[in-house]
Amino acid sequence: MKILALVSVMAVAAFAMTDAAPQIGVTQPGVDTWLEEIAYFDLEGGGIPNAYTVGCGWDGVDFWITNGAGQAGSSTGMFYIFDHDGILTDSFPQVNAPGWGLRDLCCDGTYMYGSVSSSIDYYDITTRAKVGNFIGPISPNRALAYDGTHFYTSSFSTDVYQLIWDGVSGSTAASTIWSTAATSAYGAAWDALGDCLWVTSANGSGILDQIAADGSLIAHHTLSGLSTMGGATMAGMYPVNELYVLAQGSPDAMHGYDVNPVALQRDTWGSIKVLF
Amino acid sequence: MIKALAVSAVAFLLAGCGSPNGNSWLIRTATDEVSVKEAGIRWIEMAPEARIRFLSGNNPVGDFVTALGRNSMVTEEIDNETYLYSPVVQTMRDCWLTNSSFIAYTDSITSQVRENISEGDLSNYRELLGKIVWYSSETEGQQGPERLPELGWAVAFAFDSMDTGSTVEIEGLVYTLDSVVTSPRHLIDETLADTDRFVAFAINSLAESRVKRHLASLKNTVLESINIDSAAVATYCTRRGSMEDSAILASWNSGSISVLEFDGITTFLSIGRPYTTTSASWVSHNLNNQARLSYITEIYAEENPDDFITIQQEANDFAVDKASELLYTANVTNMVVVPDSMVLEAYSVMDSIPMMPESRIFESVAVSGDVLDEALAMVNNGDDLLEFGNPGYREFLAPGTEFLSRQVYPTELPQSMETTLFLLEEGDSQWQRPIEVVEDLFVIYRLVEIIPPHTASFEEMYESIKLGLLVHLEEQRTMEWICELEQNYDLQINHEILGDLPEDPSLWGSL
Structure with a gap:
């Protein structure tokens, strides 16, 4: 911060032809060759007290971030709630989720689902209380996505399973191997507009797989600037269709991809732009 | 430029004459005119967060009117086949x-479908809850697993009364029930006992599946x-x-x-x-x-x-x-470059150069949990861990190296690693206990070099100076470009009436 302040003073002295004070230190996160990064928030700087965040979900209003607080010495994992602007608004413990705790999350509009073992637990997004669970095909059901009727799950060295839960708490979901196209999956998100599943990779190479509705691979994308990724979620803010991925880095952070409102951060141009 | 600054800075110091009304012109260019009333409406229609942009400044109304005039010119500039109609x-x-x-x-359609879900639907769902089926038909091929209640009721109830492997004909189509799994009865009863949650789930399930089926049929129509x-x-x-x-x-x-x-x-x-x-x-x-x-x-x-x-x-x-x-990219972004010589000059004239805190360089090997014991055995046997073959902590590797890190600062590292690495003394090259930096990825590391606190070098300052210059030059170029537009469009602000207008632009629409 001290460096930036010095640069700011120096720059003002050199170039006085401005409408307003210059803005220094605009966030310049890494970008992919295709997907443009539109949002970034630092989860550790934002209030999570350790570097063990793993998964994310979107309940229609807020992000739910899972944290393996057990790795940091607690008895169970934590949920941290961030609003769309990346502001931490709440936190509460997961129920009986030791170690890395619940991993990636997905939401059906009523419940938030996540897995710490072969069990997929679900929490009421209004009361935020755990309601029940059902059994998935792998342990843990690390990557997790929901397309309206079917769930998708995968893990470091497994295929992608499509599963369906009958709605009965405690039951075992029926599943089939749906795709072999994922690369060491950690997170997944179903994109209704794009008619595809996004799968993040934990293999350290920044791979983001795009898989078609029939399970075939559309493309491997590489997100430059990111290496090991955790969970993924869509965060539809009409009319923008946003994909967020959680980067397990230094610091752990959320990265959003799609439409770019960065122009509004510029001084003079931003004032003109807001009037369109 | 002078005109723009004059508008921003002194708009309300100018006493107007006459009695402006909503139709009085407020902004005029060679090709466009904005009345007081139109400006008031634009203020009202602005998104709250956009309005805050002006309200947070020292001269909200002056800045708003200036920006509106410039917006008018930009709108003209893009109204052609190079930009808007490209x-x-x-x-x-x-x-x-x-x-x-x-x-x-x-x-x-989701809303419509939800409204059309009847008590009968819920009653049927209650009866079939807990059943998942695999089936095949002439038109759909093999399907499943699917929730039984999400199939049409005729097919669902037919399947519910059939043995696996048998077939049924419904509305001219032949279906074969391939397999069924049913949840334990006591779990189904417990779920049904929580009526509110069951109803919410059933409505979601029916609505989502019906909408999904409908969208799939539209997709198939196109793909055919x-x-x-x-x-x-x-x-x-x-x-x-x-x-x-x-x-x-x-x-x-x-x-x-x-x-x-x-x-x-x-x-x-x-x-x-x-x-x-x-x-x-x-x-x-x-x-x-x-x-x-x-x-x-x-x-x-x-x-x-x-x-x-x-x-x-x-x-x-x-x-x-x-x-x-x-338009902005063509007139500003593409026109601005920051050569290294400019960055160097800026560095050389800095009054005081900040101190960089202590940093360290380490060597590491990253291994997954399944081979961790093997790696630790090598350490215990005094073998060269680098020969294990696994590259180091990728996030911190120096360019072109497999094991050696770049300089790292304490705040960059996971806390457990930071604590140990920055306590080690110069010359201590023992491999340290593994740290699980992300799930199932362990880093074994050792200290290589301590770089003490020092005055920041040009290389260390390069990126932050360059970014500062880039942002500033873009702003400077924007102002140059806007001034060119103001001259070309002969932008005028009606100073004479500004002082007589209500201070709140939201009132201008009713003048």
Whole structure:
């Protein structure tokens, strides 16, 4: 911060032809060759007290971030709630989720689902209380996505399973191997507009797989600037269709991809732009 | 420039004369005029967060009027085939339109479907809860696993009374029940006992499955008629420059996508970032998907004409936004460069150069949990862990190295690693206990070098200085460009009436 302040003073002295004070230190996160990064928030700087965040979900209003607080010495994992602007608004413990705790999350509009073992637990997004669970095909059901009727799950060295839960708490979901196209999956998100599943990779190479509705691979994308990724979620803010991925880095952070409102951060141009 | 600053700074110091009304001109250019009333309406219609941009300044109304005048000029600048009506911007507009229409259509039919779910539906669902089936039919092939209650009731109840392997004919179609799994009765009873949760789940389940089935049928309708020219797609991926813009990549019953249009689709998907793909599967997927979205847009426009007009207007606004960004890129972004010599000069004239805190360099090997014991055994045996072959902590590796880190600062590292690494003394090159830095990835590391606190070097300051200069030069170039526009358009602000207007622009609309 001290460096930036010095640069700011120096720059003002050199170039006085401005409408307003210059803005220094605009966030310049890494970008992919295709997907443009539109949002970034630092989860550790934002209030999570350790570097063990793993998964994310979107309940229609807020992000739910899972944290393996057990790795940091607690008895169970934590949920941290961030609003769309990346502001931490709440936190509460997961129920009986030791170690890395619940991993990636997905939401059906009523419940938030996540897995710490072969069990997929679900929490009421209004009361935020755990309601029940059902059994998935792998342990843990690390990557997790929901397309309206079917769930998708995968893990470091497994295929992608499509599963369906009958709605009965405690039951075992029926599943089939749906795709072999994922690369060491950690997170997944179903994109209704794009008619595809996004799968993040934990293999350290920044791979983001795009898989078609029939399970075939559309493309491997590489997100430059990111290496090991955790969970993924869509965060539809009409009319923008946003994909967020959680980067397990230094610091752990959320990265959003799609439409770019960065122009509004510029001084003079931003004032003109807001009037369109 | 002088004119712009004068407007911003002293607008309200000028005492006006006469009695302005809503029709008095407030802003005038060679091609446009904005009245007091129109400006007031623009203020009212501005998004709250945009209004805060002006309200947080020292001269909110002056800044607003200035920005409105400049906005008027920019609007004129983009109103041509280079920007707003360029094929790429118009295709991006169409993509925005189809995306928004898809969302609106999905919301609309979901709402309708939910309203039509009856007590009878819920009663049927209650009866069939807990059953998952696999089945096959002549038209659908093999299906499953599916929730039994999400199939049509006739098929669902037929399956419920059949043995696996047997068939049934319903409305002329033959179905075979391949397999069934049923949850334990006591779990089903416990679920049904929580009536509110069961009803919410059943309504969601029925609504989502019916909507999904409907959308799938629309998609199939398009895909049955779509013809993707795979040779053209292959050429697009390898030699785009050799293709005519008008060449057709895909066509279906009610539309087609040309090469130039797909350029626009790609630009929309990457939102302005140039993207050249070599993936035929990516192109084909997006051709299919755009055809699907276009078809659904046609249906939505036909069924909801009034709402569609609203979405069209929003799409036009989106196109204006994108066109203005292209204009900005051409006149500002592409005009600004920060040569290294400028960065060096800025560094050399700094009054005081900040101190960099202590940093350290380490060597590491990263291993997954399944080979951790093997790696630790090597350490215990005194073997060279680097020969284990696993590259080090990727995030911190120095360029071109496999094990050696760049300089790292304490705040960059996971806490458990930071604590140990920064307590080690110079010369201690023992391998340290593994740290699980992310799930199932362990880092074993040792200290290589301690770099004590020092005055920041040019290389260490380079990126932050360059970014500061870039932001500043862009702002400077923006002002130059805006001044050129103000001269070209003869921008005038009606200073004489400003002082007599209500201080709150939201009142100007009723003058």
